[in-house]
Every structure is written in C-alpha cells, then in structure tokens.
Amino acid sequence: MRTTSNIDMENKLDIKEKIAAMEPSAVWSDAGDGMFRVPVSSFRPLAEKLKNEEGFDFLRSLTGMDWGEEGLGCVYHLENTATGENVVISTADADRDNARVPSVHDLWKGANFNEREAYDFFGIKFVGHPDLRRLFLRDDWQGHPLRKDYDMALNPLNMENEGNEDEAPSYEMTPDGGYILRRHPLFEDQEYVINIGPQHPATHGVLRFRVSLEGETIKKIDVHSGYIHRGIEKLCESLTYPQTLALTDRLDYLGAMQNRHALCACIEKAMGLEVSDRIKCIRTIMDELQRIDSHLLFIACLSQDMGALEVFFLGFRDREKVLDILEQTTGGRLIQTYNTIGGVQADIHPDFMKKTKEFIRYMRPKMREYQEIFTDNVIVRKRLTGTGILSREDAISFGATGGSGRASGWACDVRKRHPYAMYDKVDFEEITFAAGDCFDRYMVRVKEIEQSLNIIEQLIDNIPEGEWQMKVKPVIKLPAGSWYTAVEGSRGEFGVFIESRGDKFPYRVKFRSTGLPLVSCIDTISRNAKIADLIAIGGTLDYVVPDIDR
Amino acid sequence: MKRNVSIKSMKYEDFNDNEYIEQMLKELRDNGTNVIVGCLDDVIEWGRSNSLWPLTFATSCCGIEFMAIGAARYDFARFGFEVARSSPRQADFIMVAGTITNKMAPVLKRLYDQMADPKYVIATGGCAISGGPFKKSYHVVNGVDKIIPVDVYIPGCPPRPEAMLYGLMQLQRKVKAQRFLGGINKGISEKEYEKMMRKDTSRTEDYRDYDESGLA
Numbered sequence: 156m157r158t159t160s161n162i163d164m165e166n167k168l169d170i171k172e173k174i175a176a177m178e179p180s181a182v183w184s185d186a187g188d189g190m191f192r193v194p195v196s197s198f199r200p201l202a203e204k205l206k207n208e209e210g211f212d213f214l215r216s217l218t219g220m221d222w223g224e225e226g227l228g229c230v231y232h233l234e235n236t237a238t239g240e241n242v243v244i245s246t247a248d249a250d251r252d253n254a255r256v257p258s259v260h261d262l263w264k265g266a267n268f269n270e271r272e273a274y275d276f277f278g279i280k281f282v283g284h285p286d287l288r289r290l291f292l293r294d295d296w297q298g299h300p301l302r303k304d305y306d307m308a309l310n311p312l313n314m315e316n317e318g319n320e321d322e323a324p325s326y327e328m329t330p331d332g333g334y335i336l337r338r339h340p341l342f343e344d345q346e347y348v349i350n351i352g353p354q355h356p357a358t359h360g361v362l363r364f365r366v367s368l369e370g371e372t373i374k375k376i377d378v379h380s381g382y383i384h385r386g387i388e389k390l391c392e393s394l395t396y397p398q399t400l401a402l403t404d405r406l407d408y409l410g411a412m413q414n415r416h417a418l419c420a421c422i423e424k425a426m427g428l429e430v431s432d433r434i435k436c437i438r439t440i441m442d443e444l445q446r447i448d449s450h451l452l453f454i455a456c457l458s459q460d461m462g463a464l465e466v467f468f469l470g471f472r473d474r475e476k477v478l479d480i481l482e483q484t485t486g487g488r489l490i491q492t493y494n495t496i497g498g499v500q501a502d503i504h505p506d507f508m509k510k511t512k513e514f515i516r517y518m519r520p521k522m523r524e525y526q527e528i529f530t531d532n533v534i535v536r537k538r539l540t541g542t543g544i545l546s547r548e549d550a551i552s553f554g555a556t557g558g559s560g561r562a563s564g565w566a567c568d569v570r571k572r573h574p575y576a577m578y579d580k581v582d583f584e585e586i587t588f589a590a591g592d593c594f595d596r597y598m599v600r601v602k603e604i605e606q607s608l609n610i611i612e613q614l615i616d617n618i619p620e621g622e623w624q625m626k627v628k629p630v631i632k633l634p635a636g637s638w639y640t641a642v643e644g645s646r647g648e649f650g651v652f653i654e655s656r657g658d659k660f661p662y663r664v665k666f667r668s669t670g671l672p673l674v675s676c677i678d679t680i681s682r683n684a685k686i687a688d689l690i691a692i693g694g695t696l697d698y699v700v701p702d703i704d705r
Numbered sequence: 706m707k708r709n710v711s712i713k714s715m716k717y718e719d720f721n722d723n724e725y726i727e728q729m730l731k732e733l734r735d736n737g738t739n740v741i742v743g744c745l746d747d748v749i750e751w752g753r754s755n756s757l758w759p760l761t762f763a764t765s766c767c768g769i770e771f772m773a774i775g776a777a778r779y780d781f782a783r784f785g786f787e788v789a790r791s792s793p794r795q796a797d798f799i800m801v802a803g804t805i806t807n808k809m810a811p812v813l814k815r816l817y818d819q820m821a822d823p824k825y826v827i828a829t830g831g832c833a834i835s836g837g838p839f840k841k842s843y844h845v846v847n848g849v850d851k852i853i854p855v856d857v858y859i860p861g862c863p864p865r866p867e868a869m870l871y872g873l874m875q876l877q878r879k880v881k882a883q884r885f886l887g888g889i890n891k892g893i894s895e896k897e898y899e900k901m902m903r904k905d906t907s908r909t910e911d912y913r914d915y916d917e918s919g920l921a
Contacts (some may be wrong), residue, residue: 236785290845293808300843307843314852316811353812356761356791360768361809382809383764386842393841401838408766452769471776488864489769701765 168240170209177204183246187425187636187655190230190243191214198246201258202231206262210235211242212551214263216639218652218665219273221302222247227254227279230652232639236551236565239572243639246515248279253333255326258284265554268675276301276388280425282334286323286341290429291381291704294320301389303512319365341377342367353382357460357690362674364689371685376678384704391664396422396631397496399664403651404490406666407702409449410645412441414666415494421640421651422496432577433621434498439577440511440614441481441493442642443607446479447518449645450600450607456693457597460527461538473521479509495632498624511615515608522605530601531568539594543692546591553679554672557647559696561593569643593688596695608628632659644669646697666705670698739885748834753797753823754880757873760796762816764803767830767863771802779866788872793817798825798856798876802863804839805830805846817853825876829869859893866867 174181174191178201181191193201205211215232222228230248234240240358248254258281260267270281271290278299281287283362289296295318322338329335342348342365352363361382367374387406403418404411415439423430425641480486482506485491493500529535545555550563560567568585570578586602588595633655641650649665673696681692763771774781775789782788790796793816805813817826828849831837849855856879859872888920 305843308805311845312807312846312851314811314814316815317808347871353809354762354816355794361764361812370856382806382812384806384808384844385804385805385839386844387839390839390842405766405838408769468777471773475773475776475778487863489766645863 170240173209174201174205174242177201186634187638188243190245190637193244193246193257195228195246195248198244199259200257201264202257205233205242205244210237211240212236212263214259214265214269214554215241215641216272216650216652216665216667217269217650217683218663219277219279219301220245220247221277223303225249226251226303227277229256229273229279230637231259232650232652236567243637244379249541254279255282256280257282260284263554264549264552264679265672265675268671269630270673275299278302279520280326280334280376282326282328285325285339287325288320288323291383291384293317300386303573335386341365342375345372351689353379357693358700359456359698362700362703364677364699366686366689368686371687373681373684373686373689376681376689378674378677380674380703382704383701385701386595387705388664388666391661393660395659396633396661399661401492403666404492405701406705407644407646407649407699408489408670409452409699410445410649410669410702411490411627412438412445412493413642413644414649415492416442416576417640417642417644417649417651419494419496420642421638421653422631422633424640425636425638425653425655426496426627426631428497428625428627430497430625431621431623433618433623434625435576436618437499437623438494438649439501439502439581440611440618442576443468443476443483443610444481444511446475446607447604450604451477453697454529457691457697459695460690460694461535463529463532463535466525468530469521469524473518474516476517480507480514483510495537495624497627498622502623503618504514508615508618510610511649515612515615518604518608519550522601530598538688538691539592539597539695541592541594542592542684542688543593543596543679543695544591545676549676550591553676555647555676556672557644557669557697558603558649559596559673560629560647561586562588562599564589567648569641569648572642575640575642577614580612581610583610591629593691593695596697600697604627630659632657633661641667646670646699646702668702668705670700670703673698674703751880754877757786757787757797757825757877757880758795759789760793760816760820761789761791762799762802764805764809765832767802767833768862770866770869771800771829774866774869779870781873782868784870784874784877793819794821796820797823798827800827800829801833801849801855802829804837805852806844807846808844810846810852813849813853823880825856825880826853827857827859827872827876829859829861829872830864831860834858834860837851878920 157619180197181193183191198266211233213234213236215234218230218277220228220230226247228245230245233242246256248256256279261269268290270284273279274287275289275291276299298305321341323341325337326334327337346367348365348367350357350365353361363379365377387402398416400415403414406414451470451474455467458466482488483561484507485493545563547564550560550565556567564587566585566587571585583606586599588599603618635655635657637654639652640649640650647669649669652665653661656662681689773779799817828834833849836845839845840847857872857876859868861868
C-alpha cells in the first residue's frame, strides 16, 4: 500500500505544476489525497485541456457534492491511461437554488450518466448536457435527497403507476450569458418502442430498457434504472465508519469481499493504518475466491439466458464449492461481512488451506468441461462472436472497466494499475483481448478464473504469521480531507470516495459503481444489433443491478 | 373426519411453530365436514400444494439464493416447486426476494394483481419483511406487507437455502388449509376484493397512456 501512495504522490507533483501553470485560479488543497479546486467559470477550459492536451482520457469517478455554504459541486477523478497519472479536480457553484456546472459529457462519455445521477441527487444543473432527466428516482420526485437540507417527509410512498417523460430537458447557454431550458423528444412519433423490464428474467435484476426497433434492429435504447435504489450513500452519512461496512456487501453481492475490502482500505488509508501481511494475504485470497464465485455465476447466468440450462447447473455446482470454503471461515454464504477496519472478522479456519487446495485441484479440470459443453458449442460461437462490439476508445471514454474493458483491449485491471494488498507480490497475467465483442467478454472471465486459481495457489502455502486484526480504537474518527481507494471488483474498478470533516461519521461517501458505466454504454454497443442479441450483450456485460442503483 | 396436513419428505413433528394453523383448523372443524366435499377438497389441496410454481422475481441478494435453491444442490423441484415462471399469469406465488423500493412498489403491486387466484406471497429476507438494513432510507418500503398481503416470512440476510426451503414448505402447509384460509389470505372479504379489482380496471380504461410501460 505504501508503494502505491508514493507513486501517486510523484505523479501529483508533476501534474500539479502543469495545472498550476494552465489555470492560475486553481487552488491546491492538501487534505487527504489532495485535490485542485477550480472556480466554475474556468472549469470547462481546464477539463478540455486535461482531456485533449494532457491525455486524461479516463474519468474514474464523478461525485456530486453538497458543501453547504460553499455550494453544490462535483469532484472529478481523472486518470491518464497511457502514463497512469491521476488528478483530482473539484468545482462548486455557491448558488444553492440554481447551481450550474458545465457538462463534460462530450469529453468523457461516462460523464453522461454520472451527471444525471448528480442532478438527481443534488439538483446540480449541468449546462450543455443533452438529456438531464433523473436517473434513479421517479420523474415526479420532489427535491434532491442527498442534499443536506433534504426533507424526508417530502416523498411518501406513491403507489400510482409511474409515468414516463418522453422529452429530455437540457440547459443551454445563450450568447448573452443566460441559460435556457430546451426539450428534445426521446423518440420520434413513428418509432416503434418496446419495453423490457423491470420484471424480465434476462435483465439480471430490476433494470428497464425502452428499446426503439425497426423490424428486429435496435435503433436506440433508453435505460431506466433506480428500481433498486436504496440510498446507501445517504444512509452512510448517518452511520459511524464501522457501521457503514455492512452496507457495502449489499451493493454488488457477487463482489461482497472486494467491496468491503475497498471501503476498509479507504478508511485505513485515511487513518494512516498499515495492516499486517497476514491480513493482506487473507484479503487477497478471499477476493480471488469471490472473483471465481462471481465469474462462475456469470457463466451460469449467461448460459441460462441463452437457453443452455445445463451449464447453469454446472456453474452452480462449482460455485457451491467456493461458498463452502467461504462459509467455513466467514460464516456467510453470499454476504460474508468478513473484512473489518484494520483486519478481518476472524482468523481463517484450520481447514481453510486444505479445502482451498482441494478446490484448486477440483476446479482446473472442470474448466475443460465448460470449454467442451459451452465455449466450443457452435450456437454459442455464432451468437457471441461479432455481436455487441465495444471499441477500446469507447471503453475508456465510458469508463467500462473490468472484464468488459479488457475484452476491448484496455488493460484496466486495478490490481496491475494501482497494486494493493498482495497483488504486487504475486505473478499473474492480465487477460486482454482485442475484438471487444460478446465472445471476448465471455472468454476474459473464463481465463480470469484460471488466473485467480494461480494467484490463490501462490499464496495459500505462504500465508505469513501475524495478527488478523490490528489494534483499532473503538470510535474511529478520520481527519478532515477526502480519499479515494479502488480495488478490482468482480466486474471492474470498485472505488470508494470518502470526504470527512473530522467527525466519526463520514460527510459524504460515494461508491464508484462498476455497473453504471457498463449500462451507460449499452445504447452505443447495441445500436444496429438485433433485439435477440440484446440478451447476449446484457449477459456478457455482466452488470449487477443493485450495484448500479446503490 | 380427522385430517393432518402431511408433506412428503418432512416429518409432521418437525413443524413445530404452527399452533395457529392447528387452532384455526380445529375451530373451523368443530361441526365436522361433509364427506364428499371434504374428500374433494383434500384432493384439490394435495394437488395445489405440491405444484406451486414461483414467479421469477428477484431484486437483489436474496435472488441469488433463490437461484441457488433452483439449482442442483438444494433443488426445490423435489418439493413440487418445479420451475420458476417469468410471467405472472402462470405463477402461483411470488417470492419477494430483495429490497422493494418506492419506485418498484407500484410494479410489484401490479405483478401481484396480474397473478391468477389463488395466489400467495412469501417475503424473503430482512428487506422484504421490514426494510432490513435500509429501513431508514428515503427510498425503501418498510416491508412488502404494506403493499400486498404476505403469507410466509423468511427472515435472514439473505436466508440460507435451507431456511428458504423450510419457508416454502410452510407455504405448502398453509395451502393445505386453503379452504379456510382463502379469505384470510387477502385480509378482506370476497366481495370487497372484487369491488377493489373492478375499481382498478375501470380506472385504467380511462387512463389513455396506460400501455406505456407495456406490462398490461
């Protein structure tokens, strides 16, 4: 962990000088990770320069913020994918009733959905955004819930069926410096629009698409999410740090270990706590077991969606073996609640090593079975090859990390980019493909299971002796500042952003969803595909809906 | 005519927290039952309780455990739950697996209304029972029983597959006593229920954009 922060620090010094030269009004603040604060008026020119001249092509995270007196604004985490440089920029508009921030959706495509989210939660109007509808809440929702002055009584349970806005509002700047509200129709009058979800077995949860069709060909997809939006980020603001841990497991329940790892690592970073090698090693093994579990479920669900029910049973058969190992140590099957701040809940079970080694011996030959039954099946090949192509540029621009990004040829693995825990000490290969179609997205996951087995094999006999729980004060207070930590979740970069005001409660917690970038790119990659391919595209993108909605 | 509810593959004594069903059956049978109608009922109930088909409905974590009991290791088909149907028209019961949010609540109600009678509801996991860990959220319904009548509650976060199977068998047991519990299931009388459904359909006819979301 220490090595990473050193690298980050050097990068920052370098880019810090450049930004100071580029934009004299940018103010550097050192609290936490450190960030630049830019006035709203000079934010957009700076963002353009960073994207076009400095090569910051990956928007890691966009966080809406309510800074009280200082107004409403956003924090942008940017990365240069060529050099690995990172920079954090923030901007705020002091006019709380009418906060306006220029949109950057044309610089980073991933900003499109993230800005809609920030509008939904904080009411920040993004000038120039083409489609500023709410993303998660109903169109008739009153107020913006993540604001500090939100009144909980405003929105009682509404059992009326939800209407749909057919027009997308946008705020545009007029030449004289004012703003006007425009409305654009989402679909033309003659378009044939069908609805898929929220109750549909192939959307993997409660996600909803409005699909415009011409014959069988998809013209446009309008994504509606929020059917499982539980407001976890707002809940975290009223919980102490150890209490917030419980909610992360329920975000992406197929990456429960990794999510919790990210939050624990972020809090530990803010506390300046270095955990022992034993803890790092246990966390790494657990993360990889979880990844195998998730990828097996991916294969099972994809095959079920495509009608190959047998592979569903095979996937679940092997998944149960992983769950048995996890359960023995953690006591939980799906949701383990295992990581704690500064350690893990309990030491590993005496049989853990024996069982894990048995599992590795069992799993390797089984991979051939999937190969024979599913991967080499002619129907699977025909349906997956060449469909739903996501280009490398789009993957970066949308921030589609994880297996989906790597299938497009983008080496985006956090384990390699910003090594954490034991990942810099183990030898494994980052799987990348080039075509970016459904088949490559599937193959990345299959190959990653093998890599995860390799990682576990290297660590399982070498778990160092030491404490499994560091000494931590019962009441944890973080110093004022903001921190961002990311881990490689089962389906991409899972990041945690914490802003603290020195209290025992976080001022703001934001989880970088792994799934949100994946659904935001579904419109781009399914255009001109056939409607039946949408199932394969959705299946291989491998999003988990509660992780998108949070 | 004495009648015990029997479920194959689980001993009668193993159900030990069902005194209220026992009591209800006893009270209602004080005057005895008609031999012919009673026997016919027995056959129908036996059939119904052993071929309950769930609706594929999962919003979050509990849904994965629901899939796990559908897979080979736990295999709920052993008890007659056979296949999960994706259409509410073909399903006998809805297993509310996961958190129900304010935005999802009207959709869930509509799915329930679309199911054919007799229909049952199982609230699975803390979220569906009471809102669970998200109880204080601005966007979570504190228990599905605020929207639809619930027959069986399965606590857990998420419940273990064994707990789910036990809950499902509890539902079977309740279905066996359907004749008496039918009205209680909905919490209102038949007439009121019919009136309510009529009101719902006549309102939707007036509402022109109803088909928007295509679920009707």
